[in-house]
Structure formats: C-alpha cells, structure tokens
Amino acid sequence: MGRLTDGEGPVREVDVSAFWIDPxxxxxxxxxxxIESTGYxxxxxxxRLTASRDGCWDSAGRSGLTT
Incomplete structure (x- = not known):
C-alpha cells in the first residue's frame, strides 16, 4: 500500500507558533x-480563491469527470 513518492513520509518535528484557543x-x-447577530x-x-469556485466543477463535468 502506498508509494515512496506519496508525500506520506516519516513524521518529523515542526515548530508551531503560539496561538490562542478558547477553553x-x-x-x-x-x-x-x-455570525448572525454580529455580522462577523x-x-x-x-x-477569494477562484480555483475552488463552482466553475471548476462545471469544467470537470464537461470533461466527462463525475463527482
């Protein structure tokens, strides 16, 4: 299962910047x-990431791909 080139290599240490999280x-x-009460x-x-818009799915359908 898997390939050496699948990007699922060994776990490695990474540094994560400090962040806040609600308890x-x-x-x-x-x-x-x-969201509704504040308009946030x-x-x-x-x-805006245009590649994730519905247009991508439209062109995928025209090429014969199915979702």
Whole structure:
C-alpha cells in the first residue's frame, strides 16, 4: 500500500507558533448565532480563491469527470 513518492513520509518535528484557543466548547449552532447577530465574516469568507469556485466543477463535468 502506498508509494515512496506519496508525500506520506516519516513524521518529523515542526515548530508551531503560539496561538490562542478558547477553553470553552463552541457548537456550530452557537457559532452560527454569533455570525448572525454580529455580522462577523470569517477569514474563509473574505479570502477569494477562484480555483475552488463552482466553475471548476462545471469544467470537470464537461470533461466527462463525475463527482
């Protein structure tokens, strides 16, 4: 199973910069309510990556690929 070139090589150590994380669990519903009440836009909503748009799936369908 797998190949040497699949990028799944041995585990290696990496440095991760310090970050904050909330000690409280926040459900998807709670987060959605927060978004609705504040109008907050997540980073994902403000970052435009055109390659991930539906147009890619349209062209995939024309080439005979299925999802």
């Amino acid at each position: 409280q669990v926040v459900t998807t519903r709670q987060f959605a309510e927060f 836009r997540t980073e994902a909503e403000t970052f």
